[in-house]
Amino acid sequence: MYAKTILIVDDEPRTRQGMKKMLDQWCDGSCRIMIAADGEEAIEIMRKQHVHVLLTDIHMPEMSGLTMLRNIREHGLSPVVILISAYSEFGYAQEAIRLGVVNYLLKPISKTDLIAAVEVALQVEEKQTRAIIVEKVVDNRLVQVNEQSQTATERIRSALYYIDTHLEEELTLKELADHVHLNPSYLSVLFKEQVHLTFSEYVTRQRIQRAKELLISTSLPVGDIAEQSGYRTAKYFIKIFKEIEGVTPSSYRKSIH
The missing domain is CATH 3.40.50.2300 (Response regulator)
Structure with missing residues (x-):
């Protein structure tokens, strides 16, 4: 080749x-x-x-x-x-x-x-x-979040950083709220208000973003990429990936290459 x-x-x-x-x-x-x-x-x-x-x-x-x-x-x-x-x-x-x-x-x-x-x-x-x-890989919504985060409160910026660095783990709103010392309900409202995405929407977009990067930059099997992106099963990962990107992870990798 x-x-x-x-x-x-x-x-x-x-x-x-x-x-x-x-x-x-x-x-x-x-x-x-x-x-x-x-x-x-x-x-x-x-x-x-x-x-x-x-x-x-x-x-x-x-x-x-x-x-x-x-x-x-x-x-x-x-x-x-x-x-x-x-x-x-x-x-x-x-x-x-x-x-x-x-x-x-x-x-x-x-x-x-x-x-x-x-x-x-x-x-x-x-x-x-x-x-x-x-250009194909980047999630424009996440680019907007990054721009908006410059004017977000310190606790929301801290929350975003925590999510971004713990994507492969099982993230919960309560765990995040404990980390930034806020009530979970209040954090949920504050997060949506400043990030313009819900906690779960942001986590999902970041996980799929990581998956896309791994799909094009490595030859790792889809199961390993699912795990590194924070999904416990490849089946669920493939389902979520297809809902967001319109194709399976394998098809996405082929189309980029």
Whole structure:
């Protein structure tokens, strides 16, 4: 299984084969290095195969590199792009930046420059992927709670911190009330008033949030994730997870990956 796919697009056979050879030697089988002779072939490959990094010449017959980039962006494809050219063309810089180009290589390309550019592109791709995952994983309601907690009373902030650090345990309102030295009924009213969620709603959202993070960042079995998220049985955990996320934990993990 390859970690990443890199696609080289250049109408000059010696250039694309040369770059492929250099990158094959560099990655030593950890990446899939693919080649295309023109924009049409590249688009066809990208429709079938997820490409993480795209290296493309600007000037090619039938379809220029920038035209190809506009085309793939319209189709929702977003590889990290390195432009290649036989001569400096700064006139393209503005559109290139808009189309997500992260580097610009001039021919003839040295092995050192090529590898350095690809390493930077892979780092950029990794950051973009993480950002997308975080956006999918984060519970916006909990983000709001975090913002609101800045103006909450000290006891409510203490209550939130206690919940967040004891999620894997069996939490009760009485236990929390004892911890912050308040009457359970009064704490319940105060909690809803300042957090805008009930005690049980907040606990559930935080537990599911933790579960989502574990699902995408580990290969732990669902049963172990249920336990680490504060659920005594996997069956009940799966039921609650599906009620909130609309899918089972296993399906969620597959969709993110």
